[in-house]
Amino acid sequence: MEQFTTIAEQRAWSRAHQREGKTIAFVPTMGALHAGHLSLIAQAKAAADVVVASIFVNPTQFDNPEDLAAYPRALPADLAMLTAAGVDAVYLPTVGEMYPDGYCTFIEMVGPLTDKLCAVARPGHFRGVCTVVAKLFGAVTPDIAIFGEKDLQQVLIISRMAADLNLPVEVRVGATLRDPDGMAMSSRNARLSPASREKALGLPRGLELANQAFKEGERTGMKLIEIVAGELLVHEGVELDYCDLVKLAGFKEIEHADDACVLAAAVFVDGVRLIDHVHLGSESLPVVIE
């Protein structure tokens, strides 16, 4: 597996492969890799001739310096996993390579995708995400880029950005992977103690209970949200950041659920921020419901 730390090296490698007629699929990550990332890489391998991954903990998408400092980092293990997964090249830029002195350009989005959920809870977050993803696309020049469905709002925003800016990249989504207890895989889970994880399980369990209630006829958004809150707020150290019912078409908040909407939530569990969502009416999440 090739390793590149500069834009110029990564781009030269990508361009050399594309000149040979090869297609590139790209999986951007912030490291601390888990099976969810590996499933995106497997999807990338099936989609293109060569696969590039990146590992970059992007400072411009963290609204909170403590959250940035605490973000899990595990480079040696990450590189071993990417090698074993058959990744052809990994792009590992430094912060200085990505944001040199005098850096001043940012990508911003207006409208329904960025006026709710994580966009409101984490001011500036998606500005940082859009900016770094466009920069990574510029360095890697992929034909296809794959993002995890767990970060649903992020995927929708990146897809919209790529279309709006005519970026010559096809954005694809990879399914959320879950542990047997129902927790959506996330690098941040590594920060949870066993006791914290017990509390955090209220998130997927609450979403799945709301999904069951929806299937049994419950359509009132507040009732569905109360079900999620009820599974979480019974614990000390748990704070619900948001829980909202959103229609996928137009990404609008709605008060009455239908079968083309998601219930999305963010929660702080002992200081660790976790997000998850359920498509109402979908197959059951693999969650143990007591």
Place this chain on the structure above:
Amino acid sequence: MEQFTTIAEQRAWSRAHQREGKTIAFVPTMGALHAGHLSLIAQAKAAADVVVASIFVNPTQFDNPEDLAAYPRALPADLAMLTAAGVDAVYLPTVGEMYPDGYCTFIEMVGPLTDKLCAVARPGHFRGVCTVVAKLFGAVTPDIAIFGEKDLQQVLIISRMAADLNLPVEVRVGATLRDPDGMAMSSRNARLSPASREKALGLPRGLELANQAFKEGERTGMKLIEIVAGELLVHEGVELDYCDLVKLAGFKEIEHADDACVLAAAVFVDGVRLIDHVHLGSESLPVVIE
């Protein structure tokens, strides 16, 4: 000369040429072409295997709807000029193709390049410029793009944007062309009556008189600015939008001139906005000084 109106067609044409190993130089324009544009196209032809021009009057860079409505349009003549100049393809998107319903992504810049001169005089202007140029780059996928030096702040901003966002495009500058009377060529000049043009000539004449004063030892910014104002404000219907002394390194406003700075001005002449600048200490502009 090929003509394309959709992103998909233009990109397919560009990609087909690049797969054959050919390089593309790109000259984006808003039409109403003049010899200044043709000099950029000549520079493009010398720089790459094939040349793409675009004509698109970009609504998002006009802060004033009347200015947008009044912007000169001359498509049949433009196409004849581009064909005669040997352009290989012209990209002519519609507003709907560039900004479909729900469009929501914009590129913004912070810092010294966008806190003065036209950035302050035309709020949102460079946000629109950055956004449309990135979109045009995405559609045309050029190796090189060429912009006129007359719009100095624009060139510096686009160059910075391309570097910051890792856009795989080399941004180059083409020299300002002037008519024999000293007026910098601009599509907007077509809107000047002969009487208005007489008044407008105070702009290059004032800049050149300031340049001469600089060469004779004048270093005080206010004095240099007064020379420019003195050539313009003697006429009815002339309004000075700004005149500022800016150091190129860091693009900072300065009070005392040195030989790495520009004197830049924008003026309304009978409602037509014109910009021009001089590098202090440079060769004389070809201006008749009475």
